[in-house]
Each structure stands twice: as structure tokens, then as C-alpha cells.
Amino acid sequence: MKCFILAAFLLVSCASAENIFKINITPEEAQQYLNSAQLRGVNEIEYAPKTGENPLPEARNEKGEFVYMGRVIEHPEDYVEEHYDAHQYHGQDGLGQYVYGYKDWNQGKNEKRDEAGTVSGSYKYVQPHGRDFIAKYYADKTGFHVEDNRPAHLKLPATKTPAVLKAEEEHFRLWGELAAAAGHNPDPFAPEYQTGEGAYQPSETETREYVHDEKPYVPGPEETGEPKGFFYAFDYNVPLLRNKAEREELERLRAINNKDE
Numbered sequence: 001m002k003c004f005i006l007a008a009f010l011l012v013s014c015a016s017a018e019n020i021f022k023i024n025i026t027p028e029e030a031q032q033y034l035n036s037a038q039l040r041g042v043n044e045i046e047y048a049p050k051t052g053e054n055p056l057p058e059a060r061n062e063k064g065e066f067v068y069m070g071r072v073i074e075h076p077e078d079y080v081e082e083h084y085d086a087h088q089y090h091g092q093d094g095l096g097q098y099v100y101g102y103k104d105w106n107q108g109k110n111e112k113r114d115e116a117g118t119v120s121g122s123y124k125y126v127q128p129h130g131r132d133f134i135a136k137y138y139a140d141k142t143g144f145h146v147e148d149n150r151p152a153h154l155k156l157p158a159t160k161t162p163a164v165l166k167a168e169e170e171h172f173r174l175w176g177e178l179a180a181a182a183g184h185n186p187d188p189f190a191p192e193y194q195t196g197e198g199a200y201q202p203s204e205t206e207t208r209e210y211v212h213d214e215k216p217y218v219p220g221p222e223e224t225g226e227p228k229g230f231f232y233a234f235d236y237n238v239p240l241l242r243n244k245a246e247r248e249e250l251e252r253l254r255a256i257n258n259k260d261e
Helices: 027-039 162-182 244-260
Strands: 020-025 050-054 079-092 098-103 107-113 119-126 132-140 143-148 229-243
Touching (some): 027 079, 027 107, 229 244
Antiparallel strands (some): 079 229, 098 107, 107 119, 132 143
8 A cells, every 4th residue: 555745744654544635525525524524523632642662763974973863862772763643634615614633642633613604623732741731612703712621720810919019009109290290191001190181981882892793705706616625634653752761751740640630
């Protein structure tokens, strides 16, 4: 079975999961592929599976230095080359709907846009301390909305320390004195020093809750013919240089976090 290069320097692995490449297909056929991608889990992200590892392949430059992918490695015995079966997919129906996503060894994302124009998706990645950061979001006429798995205390708004409050008070006191001396207030965001004369009053339009109204797409004169869609999905091998000690520490942290959850 042949392997081929698709898109930007991505070597497709034809040995494992299904590989699809469809172009200039009808919206109805494209929607079938889009639906199949959603059934595989738009909001459920899995990291790419590890397929193996090996010592760094022997390669040296003209100075005799050990080189891995253009990088000089002083202690190659401290490293290992891991291999992962990464995946990506992308499809559009030609009428505005789309899906796309990817998964790598430590990150992944899925997103879709439905017939109403609502965009929704999720993404996940491994943080340096070993815990997964997971976010789910959607965007519609009411704006962008997101939820994530951060602890509640990290989501609280920042509070001002006594030192900051004192400095802020002194700042506005001095600013007010200068404004009074100049005969006007140079800071429109300091209402305690602003007189009624010339004060900015927002209009009814500015105070009304914003609702985005996206107009239907109208093809331009240069766009002719029936709408067409596409869909592709493929796996590809990802080699990864890993420091053994750093990998061991990350795995230790992940084991602790998984135990706590």
C-alpha cells in the first residue's frame, strides 16, 4: 500500500485507520461525512496513541557531533524518539457548515459550524504540571461562551490588594487636583472628579444588549455553478524527541492528578 504526502509536508500513514480525501462533492454527500465526523466525537477529544519508541537514530555532522533533526545533542543517551499516530480531519458542505479537528500526543481540538451559523467545539492539552486543561465553547448571535475545568478559585476575578487600593486612591487624588487646576477633567473614567458639564452620556443604542445579526451569504458574480463540498481525514506518524528525565517527571505528575480526580 502506498503512502503519499498531503497538504503541508504531512506524511500520511496508510497502515492503520481510515484515510479519506473527497473533493468537489455535493453538499448532501459532504454533510454525510460531516455527520460521521461529529458521531466520532466533536466534544470528546482523545490524544494520539503512542505506537512505539526507539533510541535516537545515529547521525553526526562534519564535527563529529551527534545531530537529531538539525539539533546537536550532547547526551543522546538521555533522549528517546517516540512515535505517535496523529490524526486530523476537515470538511465543508459548500453551504456554510463545516467540521475540523486534530489530535496529537498532548493536545487536540474539534469544532463544527451548523446550518444556523452556531460554532461549537472543544480543545484539550496537557499543562506543564501534568493536568489536562479542557475547554468547551460555542459562539452564536449572543456572543462567545466558554467553560473550562479550572478550579473555581482560579476563575474568580482579580482582587486589589491594600497596596494597590492605596496607590489607586493617591493617583485619583493627584489627578483630581491637576484637573481642578486645569479647569477640566482629563480622565473620563474618573466620575468622582467629573462635573456634569460635558460629561459623556451613552446613547440608547450603546446601552442596548448587543446581538450579532449575520446576514445570509450571497455568492458574488464570479462564483458560478452548484455549491460543492469536501472532506478529508487521515492519520500520520509524528516522531517526538523526549528527554527521559522530563518525561518521567511529567508522567509522575499526571499520575498524581489522575489519582486526585
